[in-house]
Amino acid sequence: MLSLTQIFTIKNHPGLFKAAKPIKGGFVAESLINGERVPVTDTSDDAFCLAGIEIYGKKAKEEEENLLPLSLIFKSMQAHTTEPVDAKAHVNAIKDYFEAIAPEIDPKRVFASELRKIIGWYNLLKDKVTFESPVPLSQTKEAA
Numbered sequence: 001m002l003s004l005t006q007i008f009t010i011k012n013h014p015g016l017f018k019a020a021k022p023i024k025g026g027f028v029a030e031s032l033i034n035g036e037r038v039p040v041t042d043t044s045d046d047a048f049c050l051a052g053i054e055i056y057g058k059k060a061k062e063e064e065e066n067l068l069p070l071s072l073i074f075k076s077m078q079a080h081t082t083e084p085v086d087a088k089a090h091v092n093a094i095k096d097y098f099e100a101i102a103p104e105i106d107p108k109r110v111f112a113s114e115l116r117k118i119i120g121w122y123n124l125l126k127d128k129v130t131f132e133s134p135v136p137l138s139q140t141k142e143a144a
Helices: 070-079 091-101 112-125 137-143
Strands: 007-010 016-023 026-031 037-041 047-049 054-056 067-069
Touching (some): 007 037, 016 037, 054 070, 067 070, 070 091, 070 112, 091 112
Antiparallel strands (some): 007 016, 007 047, 026 037, 054 067
16 A cells, blocks of 8 residues: 655646656656656756645734644545545535535635546545544544
8 A cells, every 4th residue: 555655746746656666866666647747856847745735724813813723624535434526526515515525625726627637536546545543624623
């Protein structure tokens, strides 16, 4: 099983990639969809590790920024009793799903297109990535 630190999204390349092997000045990324290999260098491509992606959360105070790690969203999706809605579902169905599993997401700053992408990523990763101790996002603040 992989971890989110090994999974990347690469600008101008659809889907998600895993780091396959290092090369001088970067690494070779392998598509999780079709196995295609793409060289990624420090200067040529914008590769973003999923472990570093954060989603806007609702602000507790006006001047305070609240960012939610993508890993927490994935854990909450995994812990939810039903499968995620279809990424092509109506906008209201997608927003209702995320309101149920992660009410801390700020609906004013997180667009439906981003939520669709998260659903697609989760569906691609759920059998390939281990999400340790799945805890619904709404319970993480209670434990703190």
